[in-house]
Amino acid sequence: MRQPVCFALICCFNSIDACAADLTAQEVRWLKAAAPVLAFSQTQQLVFDITVQPQAGPNDVALAMGFADGRCKLVLSLRGNPDAEKVLADMPLEQQDLLIETMAAHELGHCWRYAQHAWHALPAGFVGSGDSAARREEAYADLVALAWVQMRHPGQYSAVYRWLSGLRDSSSLSGGNHDTRTWLRLASDPQRLGVQAQPFADVASLWRDGVNLDNPEN
Incomplete structure (x- = not known):
């Protein structure tokens, strides 16, 4: 993982305004758009480091979750990244903060799986190919993001889902790690996500259904 900016980013987790002088607009x-997700993560005992890249790499996405030394690492790669907001380009300005929040919830889904020692693990009783393990994780995170919304x-919900x-x-993306369309089709009706108001639990059943459809061996 790249070296973080030299200032202590933990303050951005608790008080973004206090770090504003060290951050770009x-x-x-x-970070402010992601703040509701970051606050929720604390209630779930999901404490992770926030790293702001001083310079994005050629393949870095704007927001990503990494893992190192048993901890989740939320990485923001906006500086020098001309494609950072490409995913927002065609969306109305008034909806863009919600979409950033949704992306943060997606990354939170990754952190939850890692913290539960379930990364790349299949649901109990399932079999599957290791080649599709990354796609299953992306699907889980997509469902968590939708459950959050x-x-x-x-x-x-309808706008974010579209x-x-x-x-x-x-x-x-067809057949690749981010081809989560099997799961997204199942989530077209938000009521199928569950009613527990807890996104990790809410998506469990739908994620299992998608794993079953994605892998005919089950």
Whole structure:
């Protein structure tokens, strides 16, 4: 993992405004949009490091979750990244903060799986190919993101669902790690995500259904 910016980013987790002098306006905007997810993570005992890249690499996405030394690492790669907001380009400005929040919830789903020592693990009783392990994790995170929206912004579910489905509906993703369309089709009705108001539990059944459909061996 790249070296973080030299200032202590833990303050951004607790008080973004206190770090504003060390962050770009774009970074402050993204962190503030993600703040509800970061606050929720604390209630779930999901404490992770936040790293702001001083310079994005050629293949870095704007927001990602990594793992090192048994901890989750939320990495923001906006500086020098011309494609950082490409995923927001066609969306109305008033919806963009919600989409950043949704992306943060996706990354939180990854952290949850890692913290539960379930990374790349199949549901109990299932078999599957290791080649599809990364896709299953992306699918789980997509479902957590949608469950978050249904829990916190139910009136915006349809708009976010269309946006996420559009991202995953690219022919270039077909069969790849981010081809989560099997699971997204199951989530077209938000009521199928569950009613427990806890995104990790809410998506469990639907994720298992998608694993079953994605792998005919089950």
